[in-house]
Amino acid sequence: MSQSSKTPKPPAPASGSAAPPPPPVPTSADVARLAGVSRATVSYVLNNAEAVRISEPTRRKVREAAEELGYVPHAAARSLRAGHTRIVLLPTSHVPIGPLYSTFLNELQWALRRLDYTVVQYGSLGLSGDEAVRAWAELRPVAVISLGEISLSARNVATLKRAGARAVITMGPVGVPGAHALVMDQQEVGVRAAAHLVERGRARIGVVVPEEEGLELFSVPRLAGARSVPGAEVVALPMAYSEESAADLAARWRGLGLDAAFAYNDEYAMLLMRALQDEGLRVPEDVAVIGADDLLIGRLLRPRLSTVRLEMPTGAHLASLVDHAVREPSEVTERHDLMAAAAIHREST
Template identity: 85%
Template sequence: MSQSSKPPQPAPVPTSADVARLAGVSRATVSYVLNNAEAVRISEPTRRKVRRAAEELGYVPHAAARSLRAGHTRIVLLPTSHVPIGPLYSAFLNELQWSLRRLDYTVVQYGSLGLSGDEAARAWAELRPVAVISLGEITLSAHNVATLKRAGARAVITMGPVGVPGAHALVMDQSEVGARAAAHLVERGHRRIGVVVPQEEGLELFSTPRLEGARSVAGAGIEALPMAYSEESAAALAARWRSLGLDAVFAYNDEYAMLLMRALLDEGLRIPGDVAVMGADDLLIGRLLRPRLSTVQIELPTGDHLAELVDRAVREPSEITQRQDLISAVAVRREST
């Protein structure tokens, strides 16, 4: 009867003491270097030596232990949005994440689909983030903000059309986008204006205030036009366009505008002769169309700017203004209007 061979023993987990021995420095120096301590001056050659030793051994600092020593984590929690927010906002969020990482924060995306405000706040709090950036997809209350702060969040930052008591509100007033679009069309002599309202779930965060902004413009007769982001939906809307009695459309953003414009042309409608078409976001591809797409150019803060604001809110929460307006918009006239 043969004896079964023993399974190989796992290699021991490297420690900071192993790194210190290999680098020829103290454990304190290893800690200072790998935790990016700014209060202690370490020469650059020593930093490189410690990092090389850590890489050779496969050593990484223990996040939980580091958090206990510091009294907080370096996690900035960014709840993952299921909303298709488009290239402009996607690029902005990508830049924000890179900027936060350069400031030595760990960005954690959290899937929050289907959670209520109370459920989301409790789930986020379990991770003990030092900051939370909520994109407005989940409606938070003052109670939710307090829950997060009791769990150690030094900053709760909301991005959306309205502020939340207790949070730093970065207000992105989407109604201005709709107002700029409708005002431009009215100035061009159009009075019966359709406004595309995307049928995709979640986009009402953007589409509802844009529709309301368009309705606020004097002289504009506004009709809401539900449309999904598909060729079939755009074709169905274009097929009944002549019966609507509209002479212009603000198509929510450039992507929906391009989709609808193609369908209108396929129906034999002239742009802008029969229908003036307006988008938003000022995407490059809109300038490559024929006719070139008129749009609303939206100016967002840079990711660096917002990351620095998060950092200041973490370090000195009382010094940050509770509300800041983050969006400005201007109509850009091109051939489609």
């Protein structure tokens, strides 16, 4: 046979061109076989079923088998069995709300995870109430925790509940019909700050109002609270969260005729206080300064920063309220006892 008549050999595959087939997706039956238990037991253990008593050694065997195989329960199938998801939707803020609230939200998310909820953060920048609610509803959350940066209506709450949300929880200065309302009186923060300054003999008070969008939920009632204090002459002072904006405000301070400043929170207060000192103004002799949130760093400044301390609920406490609202969706409540405020006098006033 001639060389040309031989059947040509197929070319060898180029290195890396043929990927191996993906391994089969492990199933609950695989976990059951490896652990030596039934598929029902696997389901009870991995879904944290409380109604079924299973020994700790068996639970450990199931979890170890699932980890060895890389098995993860199918969320959609689980939702069909339960009639709802375990998603708690948390619309995220796009503005600097401060370390106090950031710590609170982190605690909340950890506590919800320990209760077997899946926390989904949703960026809602630029969405109106109706647009945001339609986007949230597509995820079929079992609960929504709205921090108030998007105003919700009773119709919005009804839309979420028709989509399967068993509870809608709002945090803000006012409640929303149909929602579990955790009313946090931000006006009291302004009252405490201005009253403290008036007691210290300072009546002409500049209240720093952040220029960043989305903080109106906090800043507007704090300004209103300061204005309600007898003897306080209040001027609203817009300021951005930047050294440049603080410097611009400090450069104009002498012409404003003010002898005190209540900054929106400790971070804005620290920015302004540093800028005032750079302008040669003495704190507190020329300008008394008070913030809010009682951050540790405020106590490290010189002079030490006076502040309004907020007593907020723990993340674990709010998570338990969310869990109760999911289990008992008909009990719509409104709570007004979740935040207290007190002025803390230090060297800056």
